[in-house]
Amino acid sequence: MDDYLSEKEQWEWLKGWIRSNGVWIIAGIAVGAGILAGWRWWEARTDRLALEAGAKYQQILEALDRKDKTRAETITLQLERDYPSSPYVDQARLLAARVAVESNELDKAANTLKSVMDTTKDKQLALVARLRLARVQLAQSKPDDAIKTLDGVDPGAFKPRYQEARGDALFAKGDKAGALKEYQAARDGSLGQTVDSESLQLKIDDLLADNIAPATTPPAAANGAPTPKAQ
Numbered sequence: 393m394d395d396y397l398s399e400k401e402q403w404e405w406l407k408g409w410i411r412s413n414g415v416w417i418i419a420g421i422a423v424g425a426g427i428l429a430g431w432r433w434w435e436a437r438t439d440r441l442a443l444e445a446g447a448k449y450q451q452i453l454e455a456l457d458r459k460d461k462t463r464a465e466t467i468t469l470q471l472e473r474d475y476p477s478s479p480y481v482d483q484a485r486l487l488a489a490r491v492a493v494e495s496n497e498l499d500k501a502a503n504t505l506k507s508v509m510d511t512t513k514d515k516q517l518a519l520v521a522r523l524r525l526a527r528v529q530l531a532q533s534k535p536d537d538a539i540k541t542l543d544g545v546d547p548g549a550f551k552p553r554y555q556e557a558r559g560d561a562l563f564a565k566g567d568k569a570g571a572l573k574e575y576q577a578a579r580d581g582s583l584g585q586t587v588d589s590e591s592l593q594l595k596i597d598d599l600l601a602d603n604i605a606p607a608t609t610p611p612a613a614a615n616g617a618p619t620p621k622a623q
Contacts, residue, residue: 442478444474444475445471445474445475445478445480445481446480448467448470448471448474448475448480448484449471449480449483449484451467452464452467452468452471452484452487453487455467456487456491461491461495464487464488464491465488467484468484468485468487468488471484472484479514479517482508482512482514482517482521483517485504485505485507485508486505486508486517486520486521486524488504489501489504489505489508489521489524489528492504493528493531498528498531498532499532501528502525502528502529502532505521505522505524505525505528506521506525508521509521509522509525516548519545519547519548519550520550522541522542522545523542523547523550523553523554523557525541526538526539526541526542526557526561527557529541530557530560530561530564533564535561535562535564535565536561536565538557538558538560538561539558539561539562542554542557542558542561543558549586550586551581552577552578552579552581552582552586552587553578553582553586553587555574555575555577555578555581556574556575556578556587556592558574559571559572559573559574559575559578559595562574563595563599568599568602571595571599572596572599572600575592575595575596575599576596578592579592579593579596
């Protein structure tokens with residue numbers, strides 16, 4: 393009987409506690425259910441937007457495959473407007489910059505690449521945009537601007553490619569010794585993984601040949617005498 397009364401007392405206590413706190417219990421359950429529903433809605437919305445943005449990006453690729461530059465630009469603007477936070481926006485801008493370079497619209501390409509470099513949340517993508525911007529600046533005959541773009545940032549795994557680009561800029565400025573140093577550093581640090589090793593080696597060989605030539609010139613040549621012809 394004592395055990396029975398004890399259980400009965402516990403039950404009465406529990407009913408009283410529920411009566412006193414029932415409102416808060418129900419509110420807590422409602423809030424939890426609301427949070428769960430909101431989270432599921434947000435996940436569904438995020439997935440839907442990602443799929444829609446991806447579809448837009450695919451349309452851009454298809455337009456470029458058809459050489460329809462105008463259509464690609466139109467869809468890119470739609471992508472930027474409707475899905476501004478999507479990573480596909482940055483990818484589309486990189487494509488737009490490439491198209492601008494191919495059309496010799498270098499100023500447009502430079503502005504687009506700088507926008508990606510300054511605004512993207514993807515650090516690796518920012519490094520890619522920075523490197524491409526330096527390349528465009530070289531094409532604009534602005535080696536000093538290219539060097540400034542390449543400097544002041546840790547390129548991480550892109551270091552060999554940055555070194556090669558810096559070498560190209562120094563070569564354009566007439567600093568062959570500096571260019572050779574950057575090319576050799578790019579070759580030694582890359583192990584052929586991030587740069588075109590054959591192209592890079594050709595640059596190095598050409599510069600080494602230039603440096604060696606004066607030292608191997610016969611003394612007679614310095615006095616204006618003709619040099620021996622190669623056999």
